[in-house]
Amino acid sequence: MKTLWTPWRMEHVLGLAEKPEGCLFEPPGTHGQDKQHLLLYRNRRIVVLLNRFPYANGHLLVAPRRHLADITDLNSNENRELMTMLSDCSTLLRRRLHPDGLNIGLNLGKVAGAGIADHLHFHIVPRWQDDHNFMTVCAEIRTIPQHIEMTFDLLRPDFKQLLDKEQNR
Numbered sequence: 001m002k003t004l005w006t007p008w009r010m011e012h013v014l015g016l017a018e019k020p021e022g023c024l025f026e027p028p029g030t031h032g033q034d035k036q037h038l039l040l041y042r043n044r045r046i047v048v049l050l051n052r053f054p055y056a057n058g059h060l061l062v063a064p065r066r067h068l069a070d071i072t073d074l075n076s077n078e079n080r081e082l083m084t085m086l087s088d089c090s091t092l093l094r095r096r097l098h099p100d101g102l103n104i105g106l107n108l109g110k111v112a113g114a115g116i117a118d119h120l121h122f123h124i125v126p127r128w129q130d131d132h133n134f135m136t137v138c139a140e141i142r143t144i145p146q147h148i149e150m151t152f153d154l155l156r157p158d159f160k161q162l163l164d165k166e167q168n169r
């Protein structure tokens with residue numbers, strides 16, 4: 001099987017096709033969740049979004065709230081919370097979508113493939129044993145936005161639980 005881990009290509013193509021107003025990783029409002037912006041989780045320091053142009057079903061984006069470009073700009077709290085969230089996301093993606101594996105990646109800089117280079121973000125992409133046809137699957141997902149909303153609804157309660165836990169700390 002060829003290497004499929006090239007989400008930057010799609011980000012690039014689609015980034016040109018649709019430019020969101022403002023920074024994607026700083027959705028308006030203050031709520032912890034927001035379906036319109038596919039925002040699954042927002043606390044004081046980090047956000048988790050469902051990728052609107054997924055490389056596979058359940059493709060998540062995890063970012064600090066601060067508009068930072070480089071991993072060395074993160075403070076220790078952000079570092080810790082991002083790593084914990086990547087772990088939590090892995091747990092709940094496995095629970096809800098049952099992937100056989102996960103890609104977790106960070107593209108720093110345009111030349112490294114970052115579609116949005118000025119705001120650092122991790123990709124988490126669920127992978128299945130027989131997903132070598134997943135470009136077709138993806139194309140289908142992209143033309144049927146309901147799939148994204150269904151995935152959002154599927155994952156939302158788990159992230160709500162994380163938010164509640166956060167508020168009770």
Ligand SMILES: [Zn+2]
Binds near residue numbers: 024025026068118119
């Ligand atoms: Zn930003």
